[in-house]
Amino acid sequence: xxxxxxxxxxxxxxxxxxxxxxxxxxxxxxxxxxxxxxxxxxxxxxxxxxxxxxxxxxxxxxxxxxxxxxxxxxxxxxxxxxxxxxxxxxxxxxxxxxxxxxxxxxxxxxxxxxxxxxxxxxxxxxxxxxxxxxxxxxxxxxxxxxxxxxxxxxxxxxxxxxxxxxxxxxxxxxxxxxxxxxxxxxxxxxxxxxxxxxxxxxxxxxxxxxxxxxxxxxxxxxxxxxxxxxxxxxxxxxxxxxxxxxxxxxxxxxxxxxxxxxxxxxxxxxxxxxxxxxxxxxxxxxxxxxxxxxxxxxxxxxxxxxxxxxxxxxxxxxxxxxxxxxxxxxxxxxxxxxxxxxxxxxxxxxxxxxxxxxxxxxxxxxxxxxx
Ligand SMILES: Cc1cc2nc3c(=O)[nH]c(=O)nc-3n(C[C@H](O)[C@H](O)[C@H](O)COP(=O)(O)OP(=O)(O)OC[C@H]3O[C@@H](n4cnc5c(N)ncnc54)[C@H](O)[C@@H]3O)c2cc1C
Numbered sequence: 001x002x003x004x005x006x007x008x009x010x011x012x013x014x015x016x017x018x019x020x021x022x023x024x025x026x027x028x029x030x031x032x033x034x035x036x037x038x039x040x041x042x043x044x045x046x047x048x049x050x051x052x053x054x055x056x057x058x059x060x061x062x063x064x065x066x067x068x069x070x071x072x073x074x075x076x077x078x079x080x081x082x083x084x085x086x087x088x089x090x091x092x093x094x095x096x097x098x099x100x101x102x103x104x105x106x107x108x109x110x111x112x113x114x115x116x117x118x119x120x121x122x123x124x125x126x127x128x129x130x131x132x133x134x135x136x137x138x139x140x141x142x143x144x145x146x147x148x149x150x151x152x153x154x155x156x157x158x159x160x161x162x163x164x165x166x167x168x169x170x171x172x173x174x175x176x177x178x179x180x181x182x183x184x185x186x187x188x189x190x191x192x193x194x195x196x197x198x199x200x201x202x203x204x205x206x207x208x209x210x211x212x213x214x215x216x217x218x219x220x221x222x223x224x225x226x227x228x229x230x231x232x233x234x235x236x237x238x239x240x241x242x243x244x245x246x247x248x249x250x251x252x253x254x255x256x257x258x259x260x261x262x263x264x265x266x267x268x269x270x271x272x273x274x275x276x277x278x279x280x281x282x283x284x285x286x287x288x289x290x291x292x293x294x295x296x297x298x299x300x301x302x303x304x305x306x307x308x309x310x311x312x313x314x315x316x317x318x319x320x321x322x323x324x325x326x327x328x329x330x331x332x333x334x335x336x337x338x339x340x341x342x343x344x345x346x347x348x349x350x351x352x353x354x355x356x357x358x359x360x361x362x363x364x365x366x367x368x369x370x371x
Contacts, residue, residue, distance in 0.1 A: 009155045009156070010126075010155070011028065011034045013146055013156045014162055015169060016037075017041075017112070018048065018112060018163075020286070023059075024162065025127065033313065036154055037125070037126070037128065039127065039131065041130070045108070045112070047266075048112075049108050050106065051103060051105055051299075053098075053300045053367060055300040057104060059300075060303070069106055069111065077198060077213075078102045079092060081199050084203070084204070089358070094367055097367045108299075135147040135168070136159070136169065143156075143169070143279065157313075157316075158280045158281075159282070160309070162286070164287055170283060172281050173278040175273040175275055175288075177272075178271055178273070182268050182270075184225060184227055184268070185268065187264065188265075190218050191218065192219075192254075195213050195251075196213065197212075204354070205226070205352070206225075207223070209248075210223075210224075211254070223245070234260050234263050241260040242258055245258070276288050276333070277331070284309060286302070288305070290341070291344040292341075292345060292347060293344075295340060295344040295365070297344075297368050301337065312330055
């Protein structure tokens, strides 16, 4: 019988090699726990967050990953300039509002690769790309065994769903979701650029544009448009993107050359959910909450969650203790997430109104750190 058709015992099975699953695998592997990560894609995904703010950076630093990110080309920045209808609104200075004093910008895939690279040195961590979960066996509230598409069957003390989407594990936990929808869509492209400051533009007509360097020679451009105009701007191109942007974007770098057909839609749904676990099945990261991307904080909070969960999984000696520790230390993360989701919701509902936006903008939640 080959290795991949027998039943194996591990400590933790993790679904999804995104940032939350990868970091959890690393933290558990470093405690000597046996971990299998199951990822259906053939390689690390490219869609996700570019901004690493102080809360997340502190975790990466603690685990020796900050220098790795810098070596992979992470750009260190200290300010984000906000504008409304072409006039300056505020300039957020991380040196002024956060203890760390800066943020990093790096493509999501590079951050995940940095974490997976660190896992590669751990003999107890097995990362399987191109592999899916096909079934789970349960006894009461406990998951006892999982079958994978490569024929392997895994028994584990805990099963973590960090897939960001529906899996049999989430069905088992049956968390209630409070979905939040928005009256605008977000579209994204990448252009050649050497800009240095992050520039965020809002318009009273519910448009927004966010331009920032993501590598030394390229910038990300996010454009938010009222939902009723999305098709006309990006699919039919009957409304001219450049003309619209020129009415409120004052930094002309790259705007004239933008090609509406090169934009891809980015998800802007936000939600809170709960509970985060049942028995030994646990949800993590994008499976537990989603915040409006305007906060730039989803990944940083998720990395904190992974550290809390890694400590609980490392400490729990049996199923009862796991359930108790998850209740005491992990479930309270829901309140922390709810506050961030509410903050993102406020930003998203008020960005078109100059005074209302200034009223909801919170320097601590935005930088995500304490002085
Ligand atoms: C447009 C946009 C911009 C954002 N910008 C920022 C930002 O600047 N800063 C920030 O901090 N946060 C940002 N976020 C939020 C951030 O991307 C998420 O918080 C973060 O990606 C969550 O990580 P995750 O690992 O839980 O989920 P994901 O990153 O979604 O990873 C999930 C992984 O699970 C895999 N998977 C999918 N289905 C299955 C399955 N059935 N079984 C197993 N695996 C599966 C996926 O292929 C993927 O690899 C942004 C989000 C969006 C949508």
